[in-house]
Amino acid sequence: MQNKERLLYMDGLKAFAAILVFNIHFLNAFYSGIYTLDPADFHTKAGIEWWIGATPLNLVYAGKLGARMFLGISAFLIVRNYYRSHNNITPARFLVTTLKRYLKLCIPILIVNLLIVMGMHLGLYQNNAAAAVIGSTEHYGVYNQFVPVLKDAVKEAVYGAFVIGNNEYNGPLWFIQYEFLGCMLISLILMIFGRSRLRYLCYLFFGIVFIRMDYLVMILCAFLADVITTQEDRLNGMLSKNMLPGWIPTTKRIEVRNLLWILIPPIVYFATYPSYGSNLEGSIYTIFPPKVLFYYNIAIPCFLGLLYFLKPLQSIFERKTLERFNRISFLFYLVHFPILCMLSSKIFLLLCDKLNYHILTGMNYIVTFLCSALVAWVLTILIYEPVLKVTERMTGTKRSA
Secondary structure, eight states, X not given: OOOSSOXXXXXXXXXXXXXXXXXXXXXXXXXXXXXXXXXXXXXXXXXXXXXXXXXXXXXXXXXXXXXHHHHHHHHHHHHHHHHHHTOOOOHHHHHHHHHHHHHHHHHHHHHHHHHHHHHHHTTOOOHHHHHHHHTOIIIIITTTOSOOOHHHHHXXXXXXXXHTOOOSSSGGXXXXXXXXXXXXXXXXXXXXXXXXXXXXXXXHHHHHHTTTSTHHHHHHHHHHHHHHHHTHHHHHHHHTSBOSOTTSOOOOOOBGGGGGGGGHHHHHHHHTSOTTOOOOTTSTTTTSOOOHHHHHHHHHHHHHHHHHHOHHHHHHHOOHHHHHHHHTHHHHHHHHHHHIIIIIHHHHHHHXXXXXXXXXXXXXXXXXXXXXXXXXXXXXXXXXXXXXXXXXXXXXXXXXX
């Protein structure tokens, strides 16, 4: 039975998801052919972009999957913690929890948006000029090419990103609306229906309503956490049974749990369905229609379920490096795109005539990643962690996963 301690592998999975998001933005800028699968966008003569983008190798580039992993993990942990705590969610507790979540998200977003406005005023956004040389204007050059208005940037940070999905100043903020409103919805379901079986009708209803939206992954992961947490002993009992029939004369034991590994290939297949969903002729993905986001929203809860019961799989994400990176993962998510548009573009423009394209891009990747991590670390220490301490005092509880 899973203990009640923090699920460390979830921290590692969040860190891994943040890296995937970084990869999709960086590669869209410098190797957009991996995304479009259009030979006109390739920078390699051998068309390596196609072999990455149209095969399961595009897992390294699965940023759209990674962002939705954040949503699924948030929903899963809300429900798990609810049933582990044995405490009901009162209206007052719901309001306090919502306020805490808002502050934890809003204050870092506001600080980063203010830094973005400063960078735009100083003319540091060179992504349009770099994209014109690279040939990725549509996927890289179009961002932040307007006159910044401080009031609009503040409005986006404190309201727009949370309610209507504004992300003009920082593209990755599209995710915040789903995270904030989705977590509110899950908490409301638990507050109103608690341990009543009517909650399952709620999961079904909202699953149908949001079948074409990214709230779907949150509903499915909430349902998964509900079943796993409330039926954990029964599920573990079923998975611990011996698959070998009793008449076989052997002391070897093979648990039913091992059958779960069979699900890994189909999960990987749908989780790596090319995110652009076109130009797939000759790939292994042509046998299914390009319902890309639906596949991601189904694959993620399936993977979280396997991860919960397969300890060897958990060990992959329990690495200390990932655990440490998770500490800065939210700020890394917020700052990596502005740094990409400013620093990476400037490096490319300075050196594009002096270095081989691929060598320059590789060097640029390392510099951009490290700089993003450094800035995220500084902002985590100076802003995010103090905010967390304040929000923890609001209920007198410590963070848990």
